[in-house]
Amino acid sequence: MNPFIELGIRHDIVNAITELGFEKPTPIQEQAVPVLLAGSNDFVGLAQTGTGKTAAFGLPLLELLDFSLNAPQALILCPTRELCLQISKDIEKFAKNVPDVHVVAVYGGANISDQLRQIRRGVQIVVATPGRMLDIIGRKAIDFSNVRYVVLDEADEMLNMGFQEDINNILSTTPKEKKTWLFSATMPAEVRRIAKQYMTDPVELTMGTKNTGNVNIEHEYYMVRARDKYAAFKRIVDFNPDIFGIVFCRTKVETQEIAEALIKDGYNADALHGDLSQQQRDKVMKRYRDRSLQLLIATDVAARGIDVNDVTHVINFSLPDEIENYTHRSGRTARAGKTGISIAIINSKEMGKIRQIERVIGKKFVKAEIPNGFDVCEKQLFGLVHKVNNVPVNEDLIGPYMARIMEEFAEMDKEEIVKRFASIEFNRFLDYYKNAPDLNAVAESAGSFGDRRETSGGKGERFGRTGYKSDFTRLFLNLGSVDEFTRGDMLGFICNNTKISGKSIGKIDLKGVYTFFEVENEVVDKVFSGFQTVEFKGRQVRVEMAGEGRAEGSKGGFGHGGGRPKPSYRSNSQGQRRGRDNDHESGTGFRDFSGKRKEVKKRW
Numbered sequence: 218m219n220p221f222i223e224l225g226i227r228h229d230i231v232n233a234i235t236e237l238g239f240e241k242p243t244p245i246q247e248q249a250v251p252v253l254l255a256g257s258n259d260f261v262g263l264a265q266t267g268t269g270k271t272a273a274f275g276l277p278l279l280e281l282l283d284f285s286l287n288a289p290q291a292l293i294l295c296p297t298r299e300l301c302l303q304i305s306k307d308i309e310k311f312a313k314n315v316p317d318v319h320v321v322a323v324y325g326g327a328n329i330s331d332q333l334r335q336i337r338r339g340v341q342i343v344v345a346t347p348g349r350m351l352d353i354i355g356r357k358a359i360d361f362s363n364v365r366y367v368v369l370d371e372a373d374e375m376l377n378m379g380f381q382e383d384i385n386n387i388l389s390t391t392p393k394e395k396k397t398w399l400f401s402a403t404m405p406a407e408v409r410r411i412a413k414q415y416m417t418d419p420v421e422l423t424m425g426t427k428n429t430g431n432v433n434i435e436h437e438y439y440m441v442r443a444r445d446k447y448a449a450f451k452r453i454v455d456f457n458p459d460i461f462g463i464v465f466c467r468t469k470v471e472t473q474e475i476a477e478a479l480i481k482d483g484y485n486a487d488a489l490h491g492d493l494s495q496q497q498r499d500k501v502m503k504r505y506r507d508r509s510l511q512l513l514i515a516t517d518v519a520a521r522g523i524d525v526n527d528v529t530h531v532i533n534f535s536l537p538d539e540i541e542n543y544t545h546r547s548g549r550t551a552r553a554g555k556t557g558i559s560i561a562i563i564n565s566k567e568m569g570k571i572r573q574i575e576r577v578i579g580k581k582f583v584k585a586e587i588p589n590g591f592d593v594c595e596k597q598l599f600g601l602v603h604k605v606n607n608v609p610v611n612e613d614l615i616g617p618y619m620a621r622i623m624e625e626f627a628e629m630d631k632e633e634i635v636k637r638f639a640s641i642e643f644n645r646f647l648d649y650y651k652n653a654p655d656l657n658a659v660a661e662s663a664g665s666f667g668d669r670r671e672t673s674g675g676k677g678e679r680f681g682r683t684g685y686k687s688d689f690t691r692l693f694l695n696l697g698s699v700d701e702f703t704r705g706d707m708l709g710f711i712c713n714n715t716k717i718s719g720k721s722i723g724k725i726d727l728k729g730v731y732t733f734f735e736v737e738n739e740v741v742d743k744v745f746s747g748f749q750t751v752e753f754k755g756r757q758v759r760v761e762m763a764g765e766g767r768a769e770g771s772k773g774g775f776g777h778g779g780g781r782p783k784p785s786y787r788s789n790s791q792g793q794r795r796g797r798d799n800d801h802e803s804g805t806g807f808r809d810f811s812g813k814r815k816e817v818k819k820r821w
């Protein structure tokens with residue numbers, strides 16, 4: 218038998234939720250539905266977001282209300298417009314096969330006349346945010362005398378947002394004998410007080426351990442210097458090519474700035490915050506849901522109640538001021554039984570806050586390392602390989618070109634072709650990341666959490682900055698063994714183009730798609746001028762300073778800006794590309810997100 222039927226839900230509703238993919242109840246549904254179906258108790262459910270709460274109270278409501286009576290019988294209060302819409306839509310979907318069910322969503326920022334009209338027409342279930350609800354009550358436009366159930370969803374959030382008084386006022390207009398069901402992710406004293414004030418002997422259910430976060434979420438922190446935060450963030454994103462994330466900032470301004478910087482750097486990102494009009498917010502949310510956006514940069518308030526499945530990462534670009542908010546943020550991932558990662562990018566002074574959060578969520582953070590440039594390149598390379606393997610081929614459109622393409626590659630074997638296709642993107646990331654510094658910061662006091670680590674050496678040196686003589690300068694050149702150079706060839710190539718003697722050239726470190734070589738300090742300028750206009754098989758030959766000081770503007774025109782490499786395959790699902798070519802921007806100045814205005818030097 219269908220497990221929902223066993224719980225006491227009727228066939229019509231079970232059919233509808235089966236279509237939504239609900240095969241078996243989530244733990245909260247399993248525990249709460251039988252209690253709520255009895256209809257005779259007040260109820261307190263301590264449950265995280267994304268655990269199936271809406272159905273836990275929505276399904277029993279559909280069983281308990283009398284839909285032949287066209288008057289408000291259930292009032293659901295929730296903190297945000299997004300959640301309000303989500304709940305009303307969910308309940309409508311559950312009730313698809315039940316006749317005469319009328320649900321209205323009542324929330325601020327939308328036309329009140331439409332909402333009033335719907336109420337006049339007759340509704341049984343009112344889903345509302347407190348402010349607009351009070352407005353409507355004030356207009357005497359709704360009669361709550363038939364209300365039998367009040368649901369307070371995300372009660373802690375409503376209190377956080379200052380709705381306490383509104384809730385008191387709204388509840389005072391409902392009949393005394395109604396039952397109140399309260400759901401909250403956390404149980405701070407204020408929520409306890411509400412429970413005490415409005416409920417009689419509520420049945421209390423805790424899903425999982427009290428205050429324990431969703432077990433499917435892994436919590437990680439990265440420790441970086443404050444000035445490296447944005448660079449570190451981008452590196453985390455680049456290391457996760459398939460990321461579909463929500464990035465939390467503390468203020469609207471920070472949200473907007475990060476989103477703008479990301480867009481400029483070629484990422485699919487946009488901002489969601491309270492200064493946007495409702496229409497703009499809807500548009501951003503639609504693009505995010507459609508996955509046209511890969512990164513949604515949001516404030517706490519704007520992102521509350523967002524229910525988008527398959528969010529892979531929540532990134533705390535800034536930790537929330539209120540520790541409790543961390544739970545709400547991380548609850549945007551790992552929904553409906555999926556797994557997810559919640560990341561905090563912190564500086565060493567914020568370690569205390571991490572410990573506080575750990576106490577609230579009842580789970581330890583794992584300390585993670587900002588990946589080095591090489592690891593990012595490797596990840597991107599295999600991300601690309603995976604994409605090539607899975608790309609849908611439009612036979613009709615590509616067909617006519619195939620003969621010419623095959624002719625072009627007639628001389629090459631399969632391995633060579635694959636190598637070259639892979640190199641197109643790999644080279645970009647290599648160029649971008651080859652001198653990427655280690656962004657991991659050392660903890661302020663090793664003793665305090667015992668994980669001091671080296672910030673140089675180790676894997677980060679794979680791109681090689683050390684071991685060359687001080688009277689020699691180490692340079693980078695964008696050709697390597699893939700271009701069929703041997704070290705002897707490279708020596709000749711450099712000498713021929715720069716007219717310097719082989720004796721001025723030190724170690725030549727030939728890599729796949731690039732080469733490091735040393736030249737005497739006095740001839741560095743000659744090397745740069747010699748290669749200024751050289752091409753190799755149609756490609757511009759580029760020489761740059763190797764090592765950390767490389768792209769600091771010393772040799773105009775060779776440095777990279779703050780943008781990411783311009784991956785041509787990095788497009789969204791509709792095949793659009795955002796952002797612009799930043800490959801050769803120089804000296805991008807953007808805000809230091811700690812607040813001060815500063816010029817951000819080109820690091821990579």
Ligand code: AMP
Nearest residue numbers: 239240241242243267268269270271553
């Ligand atoms: P909620 O906590 O109500 O916001 O639900 C989170 C997500 O889980 C929503 O996308 C629901 O559609 C989904 N969901 C809820 N209950 C179930 C279930 N029993 N089986 C599968 N998915 C569910």
